[in-house]
Structures are given as structure tokens and as C-alpha cells.
Amino acid sequence: MNLLAVGVSHHTAPVEVRERLAVGSDALPRVLQQLRQDHMGDEALLISTCNRVELYAVSEANSDPDRLAGWLAANGGLSSRSADPHIYRFARQDALKHLFRVASSLDSMVIGEPQILGQVKDSWRQALESQAVGPVLHRVMDSTFHVAKRVRTETEIGREAVSVGRSGVELARQVLGSLNGRSALLVGAGAHGKLVARSLLDFGLGELVVCNRTFAKAVEFAELFGGSAVHMEEMPRYLERVDIAMASTGAGHILVNRADLAPIMRRRRYRSLVLIDLSVPRNIAPDVNDLDGVFRFDVDDLVQLAAKGAERRKAAAEAAERIVAEETDRCWRMLLGETLNKEIGALARSGDAIRKAELERAHTVLEKLDPADRKAIEAMSKAIVKKLMHGPMSQARALAEEGDTDSLQILLNAFKNRDS
Amino acid sequence: MFIAALAIYTVGLVFRIRDPEHRLARPLVVGVGAVLHLAGMVMAVVLAGRVLTDSMSWGLGALALLVVGGSSFLRRAASMEAASTLLLPIGMLLLLAAAVAPGPTTAEEASTVWIPVHVAFIFTGLASFAAAFSLSVLYLFVRRRLKQRRLDGLARLPSLDALDTANLRAMAVGFVTLTAGAAVVVVWALTVPDAEPEADITVYATVAVWVWYAAALHARLVAGWRGRQAAIFGVVGFAGLALLLIGVAVAFQGFHGFGGAP
Numbered sequence: 001m002n003l004l005a006v007g008v009s010h011h012t013a014p015v016e017v018r019e020r021l022a023v024g025s026d027a028l029p030r031v032l033q034q035l036r037q038d039h040m041g042d043e044a045l046l047i048s049t050c051n052r053v054e055l056y057a058v059s060e061a062n063s064d065p066d067r068l069a070g071w072l073a074a075n076g077g078l079s080s081r082s083a084d085p086h087i088y089r090f091a092r093q094d095a096l097k098h099l100f101r102v103a104s105s106l107d108s109m110v111i112g113e114p115q116i117l118g119q120v121k122d123s124w125r126q127a128l129e130s131q132a133v134g135p136v137l138h139r140v141m142d143s144t145f146h147v148a149k150r151v152r153t154e155t156e157i158g159r160e161a162v163s164v165g166r167s168g169v170e171l172a173r174q175v176l177g178s179l180n181g182r183s184a185l186l187v188g189a190g191a192h193g194k195l196v197a198r199s200l201l202d203f204g205l206g207e208l209v210v211c212n213r214t215f216a217k218a219v220e221f222a223e224l225f226g227g228s229a230v231h232m233e234e235m236p237r238y239l240e241r242v243d244i245a246m247a248s249t250g251a252g253h254i255l256v257n258r259a260d261l262a263p264i265m266r267r268r269r270y271r272s273l274v275l276i277d278l279s280v281p282r283n284i285a286p287d288v289n290d291l292d293g294v295f296r297f298d299v300d301d302l303v304q305l306a307a308k309g310a311e312r313r314k315a316a317a318e319a320a321e322r323i324v325a326e327e328t329d330r331c332w333r334m335l336l337g338e339t340l341n342k343e344i345g346a347l348a349r350s351g352d353a354i355r356k357a358e359l360e361r362a363h364t365v366l367e368k369l370d371p372a373d374r375k376a377i378e379a380m381s382k383a384i385v386k387k388l389m390h391g392p393m394s395q396a397r398a399l400a401e402e403g404d405t406d407s408l409q410i411l412l413n414a415f416k417n418r419d420s
Numbered sequence: 421m422f423i424a425a426l427a428i429y430t431v432g433l434v435f436r437i438r439d440p441e442h443r444l445a446r447p448l449v450v451g452v453g454a455v456l457h458l459a460g461m462v463m464a465v466v467l468a469g470r471v472l473t474d475s476m477s478w479g480l481g482a483l484a485l486l487v488v489g490g491s492s493f494l495r496r497a498a499s500m501e502a503a504s505t506l507l508l509p510i511g512m513l514l515l516l517a518a519a520v521a522p523g524p525t526t527a528e529e530a531s532t533v534w535i536p537v538h539v540a541f542i543f544t545g546l547a548s549f550a551a552a553f554s555l556s557v558l559y560l561f562v563r564r565r566l567k568q569r570r571l572d573g574l575a576r577l578p579s580l581d582a583l584d585t586a587n588l589r590a591m592a593v594g595f596v597t598l599t600a601g602a603a604v605v606v607v608w609a610l611t612v613p614d615a616e617p618e619a620d621i622t623v624y625a626t627v628a629v630w631v632w633y634a635a636a637l638h639a640r641l642v643a644g645w646r647g648r649q650a651a652i653f654g655v656v657g658f659a660g661l662a663l664l665l666i667g668v669a670v671a672f673q674g675f676h677g678f679g680g681a682p
Contacts, residue, residue: 175581272580295567
């Protein structure tokens, strides 16, 4: 058994690359199915957020992470050559540890931010619905959620976190000063949208307008925060009026471009407009930032703000890293133990089958013996198989203890009956 | 006294730049410098026995004191440490000019109180324009950083909106006091029997400055020019103003006869 993880994140790839590799929730079941059809793994999980696109696969012991990385690049329409420098690869314990770190928000742009766990849970739910998972990923994900919970409850990491939404608010304040009496337009009603709305209101926002492709969802969302809902077609009219506009949709294409925004800014008399694009792929064209009065930011820009609290979060993160390391070790041993027990069981069954087959072949000779002798020979055959298997099995357990999966696999393969 | 004050201001400025977290140190150091600065001004008046409105040195010293005061006001009133730090060197430059500028041209007291009032208004206007300049420079800096999305350390700087509002106020105060300063002279001229008002280079320069800031305020309040455009007005306006002052002082040796001018 091998666990592989390949992907890109805000640490390794700019948003231009991430948006190419991103997989929308609508496309996720198809992508997971394709992955299995292409024999990239027996079990698979895909996490696609604004900040990362990661593929986890359970496959044969010696499977190649480069192959999986190439598949991820090709799925996003990128050549291996252009995507390779951005894609990281992890295998076995390292892959497990990476997943734990991601879910615990230790690999997040803003360490300790709570959204990532929800996003990992959503990805897991979709993988379950797509029937792309099996017993190994079930175990892995149970442990992942357990680790994330431990990190959140046993460390101060969550308290020191500055969420993505809050970072967006900080940027707005850098341009607009106080948010008292200001108005904001939220395009999309995704998870980030909710966080942004909450933060804006916490900082004295006067008016919140929500627009969404599904009007009913906009209404529901607006009611939740005491804002008002508008149809998507009305967005340009509100862009003329509001001080802040944030996009957090899964539209996958540009919703606000320079040609449309230029006349709006003229009508605004170039009054400052803060645009925050929390979507990947992006919803607000980057070149709108060239317009006078427009200040456009995207998820990558939040990295700089997040760094502010880095020192404060450092101690909490160190404690969290210790939990992750401890749990990785525990979980990996558990996974190996389960695999080993399965393999040992299979080997024992295989050895017993050989023994029985050989006794069967000697059936005509054994028939002539009295029952006591037959019983003694059968006991002796069992003892021989048991003693033959004892040494290798002890060695296998020792290798599993050491975590030396490569040697373990070689050992187990050596005892596998190729004909069975 | 001016040189001693200048040395203390320099210490205060270095302190501010090298240890920005030390919030108490700079106001105290600059405060001590300002006390010395003011003492020098008062001592000159006491020794001369009159307000030295015909002394370029004293005039520049007074203007420098107003600018340093404006710097402290900015820091306290609007929590604009950075804008205050930008303004302080302008006051120091003016003080340096005051230290080397010529003293009074005559030993006679000004014939009217209108002159000190006129000078006070004009200098307040100039100090306000200097404040608008530092706010404008800071606005353009913060804007550039935001546009380039270089966000590290920006939280210590004021928001663009706060800078824009403060810039408008500084320009408005400068424009009103400059207008008042000019009006005082006109009223005074009208009260003097048989006066023959004569426009010199300083008057033309003042009119040019007045027109520029009138245009800036008009563009801001009527045409809606704000932000970058207003900041450019502030920077260009003050740069032009400084060049005019230097030109008038050097090429024409004075302001209305300061420093021995005709």
C-alpha cells in the first residue's frame, strides 16, 4: 500500500497556475472517475480550493508520484514541463503528514484559519459520493479529522488566526479607513463570502448587498446578515455605488472586466473602489487595477497580511506540528499494521492452502496409515509451515515497526505465491 | 539658538526613523528643539525691541516653527506619524535657511500692525501647504504600494482615505489663510491715504500660488478630483511654491524688501 499526494498551493504556484489546475465541484466526480480509469490509484481524494489543488491516491506500493503529477498537470491542460516546477510530491508518511498539516491549517496561507477544514470535509464528502474511496482513505480521513480537532482544541492556533475574510477587510481599511457607514457588494455566496460578510459587519459596515447566480441563495444569505439581495444582472449598477466589492464564486470565469468597469469608475468620479477576488479561477480581471481609483486584490495578496501575525502564531504552530508528527507516526503504523495483518493473513492462508494441497496429493499414501499417524503427520505439516513463516513474519513486523515499507514489500512479495 | 534647535530636531528625526516604536521619545526631543527655536525667535524680538517682519532670517525661522508645529499637530491630531515625519525635514530646511539668511534691513519698527498680521496669515498658509505636500507624498507612496500590492508594513501607515481628507483640509486651511493674508494687505492699502500700491515679484508669486491652490480646491470640490489628482496638485503646488520662494529670495533678494531687497 502506498499513499501519494501531489499538488500545487499558494506556497509553490501563482494563481495563474492554480486556476488552471483547479477543479470545480461540478467536475469533481468526473475527474475522480477518470483518475481511477487511468489507473492512477485505487482510492482517490481531490482537494481544490482557492489556495491549493491536491490529489491524494492510494495505490500499489511502488507507484510513481511523477506519473500522478503528470496526470494532474494534463488534467488542467498544462504540460508537465510548465507545471513541474510548481507541483510538489509526497509519498507514504510524508503524504499523510502533509494531509494532516493541510487539514490542521498549518499549511494555510493564514495559519490557523478555520475554513480549510470545512473545505477538506467537503472534498471528502464529494469523494465518498463519487465512490472514489476505500478502506485506506477511510482510515486516513478519520485520523485527519481527529488530528485537526486535536490541533484546534489543544493549541492556541485558532485564536491567533486571521481569516481570509478578515484579511480582505484589513485591505479595505487600508484604502478606505473606517468601514463605518460604508457599503459592500458580495458576489457569490460561498464559504469565503460568509466570512467576509461577517468580518465587514463586525467592523461597522453600513450596508451589505449580496448578488448570486441563484437569486434564492442570495436572498437566504442576505437575510442571514441583514443585507439585501439583488439579481446578478444588477451587479454593474451596484458597483457604481458601493465602496467594496468581493467576489467569491465558483463561476470559473471573469465577471468584472476593465472595459465594463472603466465607465463605472468615470461615473463614480474615481471614488475609491476596493475589489477583492477570493475566487479561483478569478472573477475579477487583474488589469482593472490599472484604473484610477480601483484597488484590486486577490487571494495571493492576503499572504502578505497573514504574515503579520506570524510571530504570534509561531509558538502555537510549533505545538500543532508536534501533534501532527505524533499523529502521523501513530496513523502510519496503524495503516501499516492493518496492511501487514492483511498480508500476513493472506500468506498464512496461502501457506495452509499449499500444505493442504500437498496432503491431498499424498492422500492415497496417507489413507493407508492409521488415524493417529495421519493426525501426527497433519500436525507436523502445520508445524513446518508455521515455523517456516515465523522468521519472515517476525522480520515483517520489525520492518513495519521501523516504517521501512520498501523492504517490507519486497519481503512480502518474496513469499507471495505467484500462481495464486 | 537656531543651530542648536536644528541639531535637536535632527536627533528627533533620527530617533523617529531608527526607533519608530519609541512613541514618547520623538515628541519630547522635538519639543525641546521647538522650545529652543521659539526662544531664539523671542530673543531676537526682545533684542531688536520690535517684531522683525523685515528680517528674512526671522521670517524663515517663524515659518520653520509653524511647519514644526504643524508636524506635531499632524502626529497628535490625526495619528499620522509618517506624514509628520515627512513634514519635519521641511521645517528643518527652513530653519537652516533662517540660520544663514540676512537679518533685518532697517532698525525701524514697522509702521503698522497690519504687516505682522499679514505675515502671520501668509506663513500659516505656507505651513499648511507644506503639510499638504507631505500628506500628498505619503498618499502617492501608499497608493503605489497598494497598486503594486506590496502590502507588507502598510498597516503602520494611514489609510488612503484619511490621507486624502487631511490633504483637502490642509489645502483648504492654506488657501483661506493665504487669501486672508492677501486681503489684509489690500485692506491696509485702502486705509492708507494717498497710497500707491505697487505689485512686485512677491505679489506675482503669491497670486500664482493662490491661483494654483484655488484651481486644486475647485477641481476637488466641484469637479470631484480626489485621491491621486489631489495629491499631484499638492506635490506640484508645493514644489512650485518652494521654487518661487527660492527664486524670489535668491534672484530678487527678498520678499517685499526682506534682506535688503529694493
